[in-house]
Amino acid sequence: MNMLQNELDQAPDYLKDFVHHKLTQEFSPHTINEYLKNYRLFFNWALSEHILSDLSPDSLESLTAYKMNLYKSHLLSREKYGTPSDTYKGTLSKPTIKRHLTALKVLFHYLATSYDNAQERPYLSHNPMNGVENVKEQQTLQARADAIEEKLFLGKETHDYLAFIEEDYQHTLSPQALKFFKRDKERDVAINALILASGLRLSEVVNLNLEDVSFEKNRCYVTRKGNKKDSVRIASFGMDYLANYISVRTLRYPNTNETSALFITTYKGQSTRMSGNAIEKMVAKYSKAFRVEVSPHKLRHTLATNLFKSSKDLLLTSQQLGHSSAGQTTALYIHIDNDTTMDALNSL
Structure with a gap:
């Protein structure tokens, strides 16, 4: 909730009302926070391009489907953000653009239709996103599965x-970098192992507290999408790495008794909950050095694929991931596990 509050501190009233509305609908703070990040990017673009003169509702009234499609064009051609030393990183992926546009559709639908706000009437007279189509992924499920498999x-x-x-990464480091690696090694490998052993989402890992882990039952307790409580099984190898980390947690980080967060870092001499952004950078660093740079979400895909390959049970895999149904996302793992198809073809 702290990150959400930080995003809202300087926000216009209509955004604060929007957040209040979504919280009453039991949207997770993580989802709302991701929406707000997308809105910040849109508003920065609209102001810099003089699409908007300011962020007032009166200024938003000037938005049209044409102007929103200009932003869609911007997203389709925009390069990914990287560090100044990075080489060209390519354009945004279709799923990323889809998330941006979906977030804007949610916001402008609220602004144009909802009476749930301080003024008790819609902020806008029209919805400029009504004439904006979302992007379409022009890939079959099998093509998407093949692309993902390279990063599992x-x-x-x-x-x-x-x-x-645990053993080899340290040999690539300078003496200064090695010092920080040794401090964080058990924590970092525990985070990677936990996702690979459970399939937790990044936000679920970030929000874990010490008391949420049960070593007796090999489980952790999380809040899933839709604010649903869940008990998630963890493979035994993941529990081993968690135990190693917890055994050194109080030795490696200061004032650990002041935070209940499971995964912590040091900031200004204090222990604080590790952020999702920090975990993403950490996973990218190790995976790139190992073979190919991946995200925590790809580690989640890895668990799901390994589990389906072992069990051939789509419902079990879906339940482990916290999906509400065994839909297309879970069906992706059938296409990654295509041994049956190849066996049938080879028998012809």
Whole structure:
């Protein structure tokens, strides 16, 4: 909630009302926070391009489908953000653009239709997103599965990756970097192992507290999408890495008794909950050094694929991921596990 509050501190009243409305609908703070990040990017673009003169409702009234489609064009051609030393990183992916546009559709639908705000009438007389189509992913499920499989650490490679972080990564570091690696090693490998052993979402990992982990039951307790409480099973290898980290947590980080967060970092001499952005950068760093740069979400895909390959049970895989149904997302793992198809073809 602190990150959400930080995003709202300087926000216009209509955004504060929007957040209040979504919280009453039991949207998770993480989802709302991601929406707000997308809105900040849109408003910065609209102001810099003189599409908007300011962020008042009167200024928003000037938005049209044409102007919103200009932003869509901007997203389709925009390069990914990187560090100044990065080489060209390519344009935004279709799923990323889809999330941006979906967030804007949600906001402007609220502004044009909802009476749930301080003035008790809609902020806008029209919805400028009504004439904006979302992007379409022009890939079959099999093509998407093939692309994803390149970035999964399947089978034995799951354990090879964790062993690389523990034993080999340090040999690539300078003496100064090695000092910080040794401080954080157990924490970092525990985070990677936990996702690979459970399939937790990044936000679920970030929000874990010490008391949410049960070593007796090999489970953790999380709040899923839609604010649903869930008990998530963890493979035994993940519990081993968690135990190693917890055994050194109070030794490596200051004033750990002042935070209940499971995964912590040091900021201005104090222990604080590790952010999602920090975890993403950490996973990218290790995975790039190992074989290919991946995100925490790809580690989640890895668990799901390994689980389906082992069980051939789509419902079980769906439940482990916290999906409300065994829909298209979960069906992706059938296409990654295409051994049956190849066996049938080879028998012709």
